[in-house]
Amino acid sequence: MTARLLPKKDLPGFIAALAKKQEVWAPVRIQSQEAARFSRIDRPEDICLDYLNTKLPVKELFFPQREVMFTFNPGERSSAQASAQVRERVVLGVRPCDAAALELFDKVFVDESKTASPLAESKTAGPLADPYYKERRDKTTLIGLACNAPGQACFCTATDGGPHSTRGLDLLLIDLGDRFLARPVTAKGEALAKGLARAKDKDISLADELAEEARATMDFAIELKQLQKSLDKAFDHEVWHRLSLPCVNCGVCTYVCPACHCFDVTDEEYKDSGARIRTWDSCQFSLFTRHASGHNPRPDGMSRMRNRTLHKFCYFPKTQDKVLCVGCGRCITECPAGIDLRETLETLRDTLS
Amino acid sequence: MSTEAALRDRCRALLQSGEVALVVGYRAARTGGNCTPAFVTGPDQAELLVLDKTCHHNLAAYLPGLRHKGRVAVVSTGPTSRSIVNLLKENQFDRKDLHIIGVPDPSSAPASNVRNAVLFDEFIGDKADEPAPAPDQDLAAFEAKTPAERWEILFADLSNCIRCYACRQVCPNCYCPTCFVDASRPQRVGRTPDRSDTIMFHVMRAMHMAGRCVECGACARACPMGIDLMVINRKVAAIVRDRFGHVSGMSLDDPLPLTTFTPEDGQEFIE
Numbered sequence: 001m002t003a004r005l006l007p008k009k010d011l012p013g014f015i016a017a018l019a020k021k022q023e024v025w026a027p028v029r030i031q032s033q034e035a036a037r038f039s040r041i042d043r044p045e046d047i048c049l050d051y052l053n054t055k056l057p058v059k060e061l062f063f064p065q066r067e068v069m070f071t072f073n074p075g076e077r078s079s080a081q082a083s084a085q086v087r088e089r090v091v092l093g094v095r096p097c098d099a100a101a102l103e104l105f106d107k108v109f110v111d112e113s114k115t116a117s118p119l120a121e122s123k124t125a126g127p128l129a130d131p132y133y134k135e136r137r138d139k140t141t142l143i144g145l146a147c148n149a150p151g152q153a154c155f156c157t158a159t160d161g162g163p164h165s166t167r168g169l170d171l172l173l174i175d176l177g178d179r180f181l182a183r184p185v186t187a188k189g190e191a192l193a194k195g196l197a198r199a200k201d202k203d204i205s206l207a208d209e210l211a212e213e214a215r216a217t218m219d220f221a222i223e224l225k226q227l228q229k230s231l232d233k234a235f236d237h238e239v240w241h242r243l244s245l246p247c248v249n250c251g252v253c254t255y256v257c258p259a260c261h262c263f264d265v266t267d268e269e270y271k272d273s274g275a276r277i278r279t280w281d282s283c284q285f286s287l288f289t290r291h292a293s294g295h296n297p298r299p300d301g302m303s304r305m306r307n308r309t310l311h312k313f314c315y316f317p318k319t320q321d322k323v324l325c326v327g328c329g330r331c332i333t334e335c336p337a338g339i340d341l342r343e344t345l346e347t348l349r350d351t352l353s
Numbered sequence: 354m355s356t357e358a359a360l361r362d363r364c365r366a367l368l369q370s371g372e373v374a375l376v377v378g379y380r381a382a383r384t385g386g387n388c389t390p391a392f393v394t395g396p397d398q399a400e401l402l403v404l405d406k407t408c409h410h411n412l413a414a415y416l417p418g419l420r421h422k423g424r425v426a427v428v429s430t431g432p433t434s435r436s437i438v439n440l441l442k443e444n445q446f447d448r449k450d451l452h453i454i455g456v457p458d459p460s461s462a463p464a465s466n467v468r469n470a471v472l473f474d475e476f477i478g479d480k481a482d483e484p485a486p487a488p489d490q491d492l493a494a495f496e497a498k499t500p501a502e503r504w505e506i507l508f509a510d511l512s513n514c515i516r517c518y519a520c521r522q523v524c525p526n527c528y529c530p531t532c533f534v535d536a537s538r539p540q541r542v543g544r545t546p547d548r549s550d551t552i553m554f555h556v557m558r559a560m561h562m563a564g565r566c567v568e569c570g571a572c573a574r575a576c577p578m579g580i581d582l583m584v585i586n587r588k589v590a591a592i593v594r595d596r597f598g599h600v601s602g603m604s605l606d607d608p609l610p611l612t613t614f615t616p617e618d619g620q621e622f623i624e
Contacts (some may be wrong), residue, residue: 336575338389
């Protein structure tokens with residue numbers, strides 16, 4: 001596909017043109033803070049492209065922390081509101097790690113190999129999918145922003161990604177100083193960039209150089225296939241007790257993780273009506289596995305911390321052939337106890353090999 | 354000898370002699386310029402211990418999880434030691450199982466808090482100058498606003514909450530076996546990040562902190578969303594100070610204000 005150029009001075013115009021046809025979402029600075037978070041954009045000047053990573057990953061636009069699945073009224077035949085009710089939208093400024101995580105989400109929430117059950121009310125026979133997630137995904141075009149200066153905690157190169165990776169994106173913007181190189185990845189992305197001038201060879205080679213430079217700053221590497229094999233036999237190893245001691249079992253790492261996708265479903269009722277609500281849940285909470293009997297198969301912090309690590313680096317790779325981590329580093333920068341996942345993985349490698 | 358070197362020597366000796374089975378302190382994290390709580394069990398690992406300005410975690414939060422696991426030494430800054438005082442008073446840890454190594458707080462976060470350990474078995478290093486008592490100007494500015502403005506500030510800040518419970522998990526006061534937000538039969542507080550649910554969580558939590566919070570600021574530092582929880586906690590502490598003359602965690606002998614009846618307690622709610 002043809003790489004194109006977007007001069008920075010034309011960015012507001014480019015966004016305004018996008019906004020005529022669909023919603024535009026992009027990082028916006030959180031009030032009175034350094035951090036940014038994805039929000040709906042009304043004015044192009046609200047967009048903040050000066051961030052390492054958004055506070056919360058882009059997953060919140062596809063898998064919101066709170067989602068009403070349907071509402072019900074006793075005595076009435078309930079009608080499932082199996083729709084996310086979103087409009088067509090473009091999300092701008094997605095980091096390559098966040099986009100790569102959406103590919104992992106697709107593995108969880110959409111199964112192309114099976115068709116939706118004939119019992120489902122859906123009239124079109126599509127893949128077996130979570131309707132809320134799928135609708136949001138289908139209606140979204142993702143414009144990425146490549147990382148020329150990865151942070152101290154970034155390690156995407158160790159997890160099958162890269163600072164200029166196009167995995168999961170429709171179009172990737174690469175900052176070349178006074179202009180962006182726009183690299184289309186999908187037909188959707190190509191359509192967005194159609195009106196832009198073609199990039200020259202020197203722009204493309206400059207972008208390649210920047211990608212190489214960014215990659216060179218990231219030094220964490222680990223043999224994940226080997227680790228997966230070691231972890232498979234390490235469930236009862238004493239190392240987990242040692243590793244989990246500093247962990248306070250809050251949900252920060254899971255909630256800021258672009259790949260964590262666990263949820264809880266609760267009913268909220270008020271007088272004569274109610275709603276079934278899906279909210280994020282975290283395997284670090286004791287409630288996550290507590291049975292109705294009161295028995296908890298993961299009764300302590302050690303077993304919960306172990307589960308998160310094994311899920312990401314052993315169980316998920318076993319069934320889906322990919323680690324459930326994209327190396328964004330948010331869990332490292334946000335951990336209240338200063339736990340570094342890279343150190344955890346290195347300790348596991350060194351102890352179990 | 355630096356305080357840090359003296360601390361390492363002392364911890365090595367404590368572990369070598371078997372006086373303690375575990376030292377809870379600080380060590381450098383993998384990424385430079387940060388530290389993480391350290392759990393040292395062997396004399397040879399005492400080298401890992403550090404004491405620098407990044408050592409801000411309130412280590413008392415780990416104590417309830419370390420009950421009945423042998424004698425524990427804890428590196429205690431001012432705020433950590435104040436929390437230990439409260440845990441002992443609330444019978445959450447056996448004093449016999451605890452060896453408190455007092456140190457001057459190298460992080461002085463928050464700046465207004467006590468810097469030197471208030472309760473210790475031994476003190477390592479030179480005592481730091483305690484901050485001069487000063488009026489809490491941030492709190493005064495907050496109190497000067499109208500109730501509507503105060504709600505507006507709290508609403509705006511708390512609507513960023515993602516219910517990760519980092520504030521609760523790093524708090525030494527939060528050791529309930531089942532937190533009220535986790536009660537599910539019946540469920541008392543909704544699980545969503547909606548304003549009504551987050552306000553309910555934070556207000557109820559603040560109530561449980563009255564007379565117990567030592568204002569270490571761990572909750573605010575732990576919050577990934579940058580919510581200034583200390584506005585609420587300092588206000589609650591100020592109310593307890595005004596009404597009961599009680600400053601939390603300063604002495605083992607002070608009665609706990611909200612579980613002790615005295616005839617002098619204000620009773621203006623009885624009309």
